[in-house]
Amino acid sequence: MARCWRNRFRDAWCDMSNRVSNEIKGNTKKTGRGPKAIIFACRWCALIGADGAGKNRVQLPLNFRVIPVECAARVEPDSIIRAFSYGIDGVGVLGCHLGGCRYHNANHRALKRLDLLRKLLDTVGIGSGRLLTSFGTAHEYHQFAAILNEFFQGLREFPPIDEWARAQMTDAGKG
Amino acid sequence: MDSKKTVICVLCRCYGEISDVIDLDSLKNMLTDHPLVSSAEIRDCLCLEANLEGLSETIRQSGTGKVLIAACSPLARGDPILRGLEQRGIHPADLELVEIREGCVWIHKDNPQGATGKAWDLINMGLASLIRKERSEDTTTLVRHEVVIVGAGPAGLAAAASLGQLGVKVHLVERGKRPGGMLNLISKVAPDETGPQEKLAPYLKAVDENTNITYYASTHIASVEGTVGDFAISLQAGETGHTIHAGAVIVATGAQALLPQGLYRYKELKGVLSAIELERHLKAGPVQARRIVFIQCVAARDQARPYCSAICCPVSLKNAMALRKEHPEAEVSILHRDIICPGSTLEHYYRRAMAKGVKFIRFEEQNPPVIEGEDQVSTVRVYDTATGIMRELDTDMVVLSTPLAAHKDAHGLVRMLALTQDHLGFFEVQPLMHPVETTVPGIFICGSARWPVLADRAITQGEAAAMKAFCLVSGQEIAALGLSQFKGEKFAIARVDQEACTGCGNCVHICPYDACTLGLVDGASKSTVDPMRCTGCGTCVAVCPNGSIQLPEQDAVVIGEMLAQSFS
Amino acid sequence: MNIREDARRAARKVLEQGKAQGVLGLREAGDGVSPHLFEDPGDIDSLVVEPKWLLAKLATGILKDLPDDYRLAVMCRGCDERAIVELIKRNQLDGAKIHVIGLACSQEQARACLCTRPYPSEVAAGDVVEGVDPFQDERARTFLEGDQRERMIRWATELKRCVKCYGCRNSCPICVCVPCKLEDDLWVGRGEIPADLISFHLIRAFHLSDTCVACGACQDACPENIPLMLLQISMRAFLMQEYGYEAGTDRERRSPMLSDLTKEPSPGYEIPGWVDSLKDSV
Helix, strand or coil, X not given: CCCHHHHCCHHHHHHHHHHHHHHHHHHHHHHCCCCCEEEEEECCCHHHHHHHHHHCCCCCCXXXXXXXXXXXXXXCHHHHHHHHHCCCCEEEEEECCCCCCCCCCHHHHHHHHXXXXXXXXXXXXXXXXXXXXXXXXCCCHHHHHHHHHHHHHHHHHCCCCCHXXXXXXXXXXXX | CCCCCCEEEEEECHXXXXXXXXXXXHHHHHXXXXXXXXXXXXXXXXXXXXXXXXXXXXXXXXXXXXXXEEECCHHHHHHHHHHHHHHCCCCHHHEEEEECHHHHXXXXXXXXXXXXXXXXXXXXXXXXXXXXXXXXXCCEEECCCEEEXXXXXXXXXXXXXXXXXXXXXXXXXXXXXXXXXXXXXXXXXXXXXXCHHHHHHHHHHHHHHCCCEEEECCCEEEEEEEECCEEEEEEEECXXXXXXXXXXXXXXXXXXXXXXXXCCCCCCCECEEEHHHHHHHHHHCCCCCCEEEEECXXXXXXXXXXXXXXXXXXXXXXXXXHHHHHCCCCEEEEEECCCXXXXXXXXXXXXXXXXXXCEEEECECCECXXXXXXXXXXXXXXXXXXXXXXXXXXXXXXXXXXXXXXXXXXXXXXXXXXXCECCCCCECCCCCCCCCECCCCCEEXXXXXXXCCCHHHHHHHHHHHHHHHHHHHCCCEEEHHHCCCCCCCCCCCCEECCCCCCCCCHHHHHCCCCCEEEEEECCEEEEEECCCCCCCCCHHHHHCCCCCEECCCCCHHHHHHHHHHCCC | CHHXXXXXXXXXXXXXXXXXXXXXXXXXXCCEEEEEEECXXXXXXXXXXXXXXXXXXXXXXXXXXXXXXXXXXXXXXXXHHHHHHHHHHCCCCCHHHEEEEEECCCHHHHHHHCCCCCCCCCCCECCCCCCCCHHHCHHHHHHHCCCHHHHHHHHHHHHCCCCCCCHHHHHCCCCCCXXXXXXXXXXXXXXXXXXXXXXXXXXXXXXXXXXXCCCCHHHHXXXXXXXXXXXXXXXXXXXXXXXXXXXXXXXXXXXXXXXXCCCCCCCCCCCCCCEECCCCCC
């Protein structure tokens, strides 16, 4: 399969990723750390909120990592699913409000798509609450902080996501 | 030297802001062992000029490719650091900024150990992005110093006059026999009450006298090819056709008055007319009727057309006052749902009408006036919301003020230019402070084609569009990456791996700018990206079933690896 | 069985009238049944319509090797036709080259597939029966509704049997991508048995979210009898409820996921100001 530009990356990272993903799953079991979340933040609004939170020294939960994107519409559902498969408990997609997308309503597509993804997450029992979407409500720093805190509060109610992995390994729950 | 170890990592102490919380030394040690890092060092105040100079010198001397800087946020001093390094010759695709101050230290001050761990993760994510990202290829195109203006109404004429004055070659194309657009249909222009010819005179003079401007009457556009910088527009005038080239296009095709079909007994009774028909009567001479009732918001501000057409109230005020002036004994009433007259000039106009004896009665949408009569209109019954009384007005003429509606298909222009229309048919403009720019680079819009406006505003918009077009065509060439409307360049331009592309068309249908098209390559359907139109938003990437379309600055592999590195 | 006779009659007519040069259908061969390209009206005597066998993917494949002017008739059940419509929309099939001969499914077949639309747009053979609502089926409901934790364990129990044979992906008529994300280490870890539950199946399921035609080929192909169709049902119901959209029923209408809110759901849609999933009920 001629996908040279993609395969170029295979060398150092390939084995590392697999090992790392197992480590993430392992770590949660061992240390009992709280939930972990990835936040995709749109550069034009949510990232400004995140930045503002820092400037105003608002203290936030430790276990979230921000991935900046140019527009919330860039976020692939596959990346969200992959994050869950890596053992990350929650994913947030934060974009601009629906009338104010700098890219001409690209965020509408994101919202629709993510609402649909939530249906799938719900069906398989991962839970639609693990996917946070916010369009326009994270531009100010206090809004960003409030959303993040509330999201984490919800995530703490969920069991850690590698219960899936455990259900896989053991014979728990013969359906 | 291991060829994979290409990254220089620079950790900024930030005067202690960062180093007081995060253990930079341990980070530095771990980085030195990292498979991708050639060297790691701790510095201070990278944002100071002298330090930037020193840093760029170190980078140049090391001979390796890439630099990762862990410092403050881009919105603080991070962006100036990056710009400073770029100015000293370091390629933007070789630079990555990881914000560990606003993004880590300042929000986890009470947890130094946790913050250090998080900073390590953030740096690893930054490395994942850095070693893979590329800068999108830029394409340039020569720009013709010519502009085509479609439509010679007030907006188009004003645009032509401005551009001609600036020395740009202008092609002003009008499908009708004479210029002036909707102004040809009216008696006087509201609110200044000049005659249409008088209003347009300076612009018509400019068009006439300026040799830069070529005016085509009775000509319509047959097709538009090409892209910004060089549009090839073929014109058709009767039997003859020819092609002109332009760097930009200004659309000033205006709108049309909606006729109140099936409303208020229009066409059923004599004496019920639409506002545009009244204009025709007023131009012809004095009007016979002595008891005139205007009804506003006919087929406007309702479910089907939830907008205010902006011109109808000033126009009705104008005509009402004209009727009162001709015959001071005439009874003139305006039945309205709100009188929309923003700004002080229009507000004065409204008060003048009241002072001149025009009567105003407010009704509600749910309770519209009822027209009565047999063969000829005789009475209007209306529930006056101010007094709560059902009024009966004897009348011999009812004037229905209808909104301006978009030309259906704008005479084929919609197809030809691939502009986006809203659900009412008006062309859409770029959001957020780009009132005359469409989603297609190089195509501008002004006047009622964009949204119903009075002649004054149409003229202003025409001049605005002319300025924007001038900015575009005044250079020698334009670069795709530089066509970003805000300062700076586009984030990226999407790129298709044509071998992998399945031709499904998802990107074609989802792109907010219609930048992707499908074409046959060796018999199979493949997608291509127009670099001028693409804005680098990445919407297409998210719907491509196998990831054939990507943004070189942040492709799927980068995101995937950032996820993998996010929690260690 | 009159469905067989009607089908044969329709196929013969298509060939004799020159509407198509060949009919892709099933043929009795030895003890079993296999797909066959009938080009001679005389051969149609061996055409059968049982069992359920999805021919859309085969049609895509063989058209590539047939001459450019070849018109192919396909014996289609409802789902087959929907798959063909989706393939045409996505430029994998040339609509002008396909002629659909419609077969309606029986009540038993509809129930077995939990099919909401067990008939094509035009029926040449078979009696049209009403669709089945999957949410009324006892077993299906346990995978779609009810206690979340129990549901999660139920799905995990099913999916853990997956051996990544790729049968589901290979048999799906809509899946045509080469290269495929499911074979890329970036998205689905390689060399893990059992397979990573979440990435393989959820990525596949979501890729099909707005284009799955509920044909059940994936489920039929699975050697472990994982109820893969049930992954799609909630998403299909959501698309129908919010957008009135069902994949494969309209040749012109693309997925509502590709347009902004003022086009789908409707031009007059009132765009909410600020939305976040924490405030709205999930």
